[in-house]
Amino acid sequence: MNSRKQKLSTSFRHALEGILVAFKTQRNIRIHVTLGIVVIVAALYLGLPPRDIALLLLVISLVIAAELVNTAIEAVVDLVTSEWHALAKMAKDTAAGAVLVSAGFAVSIGLILFYRPVMIWLGLY
Ligand SMILES: Nc1ncnc2c1ncn2[C@@H]1O[C@H](COP(=O)(O)OP(=O)(O)OP(=O)(O)O)[C@@H](O)[C@H]1O
Numbered sequence: 001m002n003s004r005k006q007k008l009s010t011s012f013r014h015a016l017e018g019i020l021v022a023f024k025t026q027r028n029i030r031i032h033v034t035l036g037i038v039v040i041v042a043a044l045y046l047g048l049p050p051r052d053i054a055l056l057l058l059v060i061s062l063v064i065a066a067e068l069v070n071t072a073i074e075a076v077v078d079l080v081t082s083e084w085h086a087l088a089k090m091a092k093d094t095a096a097g098a099v100l101v102s103a104g105f106a107v108s109i110g111l112i113l114f115y116r117p118v119m120i121w122l123g124l125y
Pocket residue numbers: 026028070074081082083084085086088089092093096
């Protein structure tokens with residue numbers, strides 16, 4: 001294996017380690033991954049079109065990616081200081097805000113895409 005390939009595989013391994021450690025230590029990521037799996041299974045069961053499933057995968061991955069960045073920012077802030085600091089609060093709160101924004105849009109898109117199929121499934125449409 002040449003050094004370029006080795007470097008790529010090492011970077012990939014580090015990224016996977018990051019995902020794994022976040023999954024192990026962050027309850028919110030475990031909740032979002034579980035909900036994401038449930039949503040995709042429900043979408044397949046209800047026969048949502050491939051384009052809708054692709055959109056759901058996109059918003060789910062955005063929420064999980066935002067959670068990973070939030071975890072990284074929390075770790076860096078905790079590394080820099082254990083004291084209360086206005087900038088530490090700003091960094092953590094805005095990172096948490098990014099998760100909230102992505103999750104809010106994911107829920108809205110989920111409601112829009114699932115409304116009709118769920119109504120049909122319940123026999124109300
Ligand atoms: N060093 C600090 N200085 C000022 N405020 C802080 C500091 N550390 C944490 N905070 C405040 O406390 C909140 C919670 O911080 P904490 O590190 O406990 O995150 P968390 O609640 O564990 O987040 P998550 O649930 O996403 O893991 C932050 O959003 C911030 O408002």
